Amino acid sequence: MTIKAYVYDAYGTLFDVYSVSVKAESEFNGFGKKISELWRKKQVEYFMIHQLTGNYKPFSEVTRNALLYTLKNLSLQINEDALNSLMQSYLELEVYEEVHATLENLQNQNKKQIIFSNGTYEMLNPLIEKRELNHLLNVLSVDDVKQYKPAPAAYKHALETLGVEPHEVLFMSSNFWDITGASSFGFKTAWINRAGHEIDELGIKPDYIYKDLKGLLE
Amino acid sequence: MTIKAYVYDAYGTLFDVYSVSVKAESEFNGFGKKISELWRKKQVEYFMIHQLTGNYKPFSEVTRNALLYTLKNLSLQINEDALNSLMQSYLELEVYEEVHATLENLQNQNKKQIIFSNGTYEMLNPLIEKRELNHLLNVLSVDDVKQYKPAPAAYKHALETLGVEPHEVLFMSSNFWDITGASSFGFKTAWINRAGHEIDELGIKPDYIYKDLKGLLE
The missing domain is CATH 1.10.150.240 (Putative phosphatase; domain 2)
Structure with missing residues (x-):
């Protein structure tokens, strides 16, 4: 796959x-x-x-x-x-330390990479500029369709924008509610379990569980 | 009204x-x-x-x-x-101390009273029997329509079952998310603020705020 x-x-x-x-x-x-x-x-x-x-x-x-x-x-x-x-x-949040190197590595492998967030463009754009990620990621906001993740309509917007099949998307989130929504919608998912939480009992198993984004390079 | x-x-x-x-x-x-x-x-x-x-x-x-x-x-x-x-x-939860007297008082005024809950009938019926409320309240569960409060479809089920207009319903909950959904749907609402919480910033003002159900008798 x-x-x-x-x-x-x-x-x-x-x-x-x-x-x-x-x-x-x-x-x-x-x-x-x-x-x-x-x-x-x-x-x-x-x-x-x-x-x-x-x-x-x-x-x-x-x-x-x-x-x-x-x-x-x-x-x-x-x-x-x-x-x-x-x-x-909120426009100057710290970026986790492994993010740049991981995203650059994947960019060098010619992978298509985007942020897909509940935030508005007015919140996201200054943040990724401040944290110097704008050359690595395009930004997509649920604000386009006014449907918050984890509603299926939100993930549908990402899918249609990307123009790929659901199983061709690998979706990364540290929020388990987001993994639940994405996985239930049909995306492949990697739960970035930074806090070492127990897996929630929502009937969903992520495809991958990593403690940070570096896991994507394995 | x-x-x-x-x-x-x-x-x-x-x-x-x-x-x-x-x-x-x-x-x-x-x-x-x-x-x-x-x-x-x-x-x-x-x-x-x-x-x-x-x-x-x-x-x-x-x-x-x-x-x-x-x-x-x-x-x-x-x-x-x-x-x-x-x-x-969960089938033997304690009932708050003012509940019986308040519901009996309202029953004596010939008010129609129901429980409308996210719980299933299998959870609610033994509980209201155990707490001797079954002569005071009919039970209605969202399980009939499989839509949880605070979704509008849930409150619609209560409304259709009651056969009244939205503004003819007074909805009581201690859960502010429930007050938000009911009020946004068009019910009159009384927030039973047992814990003395601050009002949530969701753009909703309940019609009444009481510290317990006795407020309904005022």
Whole structure:
């Protein structure tokens, strides 16, 4: 079976969403880690609920709303400057250390590689430029169709854009809900299990499980 | 505006899902609270992912799988007896203390009252019998249509079964995702905010917020 396209999730997979904890710590002393964790948790919860209830809102808005909830929940003083500063940190997330070398290696093998993310282009483009990945990856956002992963309609958009068959796509994500959706849609999947989690009991087995992207070169 | 039907969510709203911690503690000493919390968290996550990916599985199976993950995640010894014993505890959840009196009061006012839940009839019927609510409430399950709340198709099933207009339904839930779905569908909603949570930033305001069901009698 030949893989014709390598498709990467962005947040958590290429970029460390918890790296916002540094700026969060400088804005809210002693709360950096807590903010980064609750922010991500609510961000995922919120876009899932929007998708489930049929009320799509762009990821930038979801991300800002999740941050707003997080600060309220932690009883922190909310001001526009701190909100903007933390939102800005989402455009400057740290990239995991093995990403560049792995993507370059695959590019040298003439593999087609794209990011396919729930983020908007306004969030993704500055980020991949900042992290110098723009020569390695094209960017595709669910915002084109306003259907969030893990809904089948989202993966369908990626498939149609790529113009290949489902089994010719290898989809990489660190988020198991994303692997579940992609695998159930018919993509080949590699779960990048950075955190060493147990596999979720969702009736789905990824085709591959790696602890980071270097596994793709095996 | 006249309310013609009082519709109650079950888990978390009438019944305390964390009351499984007692049996969990007796099966796994020192882990009762942790099990009850992670079990519920994964249960909600799992049915949402099944709904999002279009792979409905009944709530009994989802609940068992969430428990299985929970025990693995906590590195606890899994055996069939402990699993069955904990699953049994879901048929014997504690009912919140104000529930009976409130429902009886509303019944005396000739209000139509039903439970509308993601649970299956096999889970709900023994529970409302055990907690002596069967003379007060009819039971309706999303399992009839195999669409989980908070998807619009789920609330539509309740509406069609009741044969009323959306704004004639008052829907009660302690789960904000459920309030979001019901409100977005067009029901009047009362968020039973037992835990004193901040309101989620999902663009939805419940019509009423009460700390327990007694608020309905105001």
